[in-house]
Amino acid sequence: MENLQCQCGHVNPPGTKLCESCGRSLTEKDQNSKLVDMRYEGTARRSQTYNKSIIDKIWNFFSSVKVGVSIIVILLIAAAIGTILPQQAFVPATTETAIQEYYADTYGSIGRVYHFLGFHDLYSSYWFIALVGMLAISLVIASLDRFVPLYKSLKNQRVLRHPSFMDKQRIYAEGPGAEDTLQKAETKLKELKYNVRTDKNGLLAEKGRFSRWGPYVNHIGLIIFLFGVMLRMIPGFYIDESLWLREGETRAIPEVPGYYLESKNFELENYSGEGEEEVFGEALDRVGTVAKNYQTDVVLYQKPEDALPGADDSQEVVKEFPIRVNQPLKFDGYAIYQMDYRLDELKAMTFALTNKETDESLGELTIDLIDPEDTYELESGSTVELLGYYPDFSGFEDGEPQTATPLPNNPGFLVELTTPETPEGETSFITIQNTVEPLGENDYKLAFQSVETRDVSGLTVRKDSTLPILGLGGLIFMIGVAQGMYFNHRRFWIQQKADGTILLAGHTNKNWFGLKKDLDQVVEHASLPAYTDQQDEIDKAEKAEKEGEALS
């Protein structure tokens, strides 16, 4: 394509619509139109100029606002589809098959189809992520395609424009003026905080040019945000672990080397509706109990890096902290959140070794349900040997006791009881409220005495190093949006011809009411000729034509 030379002599790059220097329309179509298209100042945008190579085609595709809006709308519809049924993360099932069954069982054929189409995990599906990626590409290309020529054009604007540029502006006036009209207009415009430049017989007043960069600034913010979201896929940037911590227990914090956490106490508090809370009485009567506080009192320890493995005494207390909802424990870029709890988990059970006939006790033993011992020696010289421990006993399979989970929900013990009277030992299988004697009738039994319980806190360990990047992206987005939306770019061109005639043109990228308000003041002060809004004239003419048609 060739460069375009304007009548004024300026050579414009191919694709230019309005001469960069004087503003004359360069295409026949624009020359014949009543108003010029001022978008992007009539500059040559790459997407409007080249369409040959594959790169041109890709560039043009993504630089189109129509394509951008289409991607937004498709994303919007996809996002909505994902809320028709709950996503798999909110479903009480964990394995692939269990999830599939859950959708089928709970939602019937709709659920089956929903799961089949992959909508149960829509937001992590490849096509959804690809759509977001396309949006990001569109943001970059569409912005570059417009920003670069617009920036150049506004930076190099001339004060004097050709009359054919001026009379094709939406706000236009032509009429006689006095000798000092230009000067008066300049004073008033400066008073209204316009930047005024003059050249020979003309002036260009401009205000709020920076608002034109708003869209590009906010797009940069969005790109930074999306970049931050992408970063979390890189190991080390993002940690999401859960930690179940029992009262009194100290555990290494997963994925956080060198740190240990001890739970001193877990507390669940409900609203009582008494005292100060009396105002809530009515509400509490209606809905029942309402939780007031979930809290785990923890101690954070750090083990120095040079400490020997297993040497507990070298731990240093870093912090004691009550973790509550909305008040995570923060340290060294990590945060630990109160997320869940289990009340009254079994901790230890106490039995008495008892002679079944005489009910005489040979001593007591306490079995720690998390960390049981192999043998318990009693004072009487008897021993209880723990042959097998099944923390969550779920029945027998092939004669072997089974455990469903490693949590002590329903402990079962296979024990051998040895007393001075029965030195060869007796075998017994004990669960809560039940004893089986698999090898024949025994003389002794373990009689249940008491149980200790404790609460368990469900904590989440989190590190997200992308947060500052996301915050920066959000901040830049907000600045860009405010810049582009709450300010507007207003310009007036005024020229006085040799015969004293004043030409006046005005343009703004938005809020024409505001522009006219400014102009009214200038017109009054400098006695400029009355202006017309040429767009209104066109609209009125069109309307009259339509009505005329309707009448005839």
Place this chain on the structure above:
Amino acid sequence: MNLADLSSNLLYVAFIAYLIATFVFGGAVKGNKEGTFKSEKRWGRVAITITVIGFIANLGYFFTRWGATGHAPLSNMFEFTTAFGMTLVGGFIILYILYKTPVLGMIVLPVALLIIAFASMFPSEVSPLIPALQTNWLAIHVSTVVIAEGILAISAAAGLIYLLKVVDLTKRSKQRFWLEAIMYSLVLVLGFVVASTFFSATGYEAEFTYVDKEGADAAITYSMPPIFGMNEYVALTDEAMTPLIETPALVHAGKLTTVFWSVIVGTVLYWLIRLISRKRIAALLKPFVKNVNLQLMDEIGYRAIIIGFPVFTLGALIFAMIWAQIAWSRFWGWDPKEVWALITWLFYAAYLHLRLGKGWQGEKSAWLAVIGFVIIMFNLVAVNLIIAGLHSYA
């Protein structure tokens, strides 16, 4: 009179002020037969004064309730929806100051009245905060969202006025159908208010037990005669009517019953209006918009979105993410409410981009603005009541 009572009395004052202002705005518009703007301006000034008085009372409700509960009254369906009605009026006052258009008040105020009435159908007693809500972010996040939504909704009102003026009601068309559909759905909300008020005034209650979708036993109290029965329901109230249809566990028959009664009452009301006036509701409003400046309405609609969009971004996405990170350990979790906030945001982003192109101003923009309001209302009502999630606080 304690603070809580004072609060609800102030809400009544606001409600009545808005009601009066609606008629004065209507009079200002209708009385202006010659199309000169003098009488419209005079009566408009009276109406806006009444509106502002109502708004001050409304703010009084808000802050006295804050005092009574000890937290920002934005924590349940009643409180949030009432606040939405309030910010809708607030948004209107801002745009009235900018553009002096009584006709906007004539449309916005009745909608605000409907929203406040709708809100009052939910339990309004002072309720305590669950741990996740016990933070200043409740006030920061929710108030920003509700202000943004109030402003954005003004663009829908401007759009509606635009459509009332341009849509030709004498000829059958898609536009005429959908415009009337908007009017019908507003009457349905009124139907819900009337039905709820009637049954609660008569003290209707029927208790049932049922089996929920997880297979667990549950209980429910109907406040309207049970047309639909819950899954495997058993009546506990003797004199209650027997449900006509039993629904599967997936469907919440109690809510369906409420919807059913609202639709019945709303439809009856709608056809009463149609029969008495022998006109479509849109046609009833048409004379009021005779002198409307279309370009101005388009400008107001656009301006409202321009003001509202950044505020919405800040409140519904940025503040929301910050709080989510603090309370739930992740800034984004694809919870239905979050997703619908994103959808709302994407929708208005699409609107702003479409307006860059020619041919999307005027009528198309007006339809988009109305759809935006529908999305906001969907997120407020449907996502809370139908799609369960972390934000289901009603």
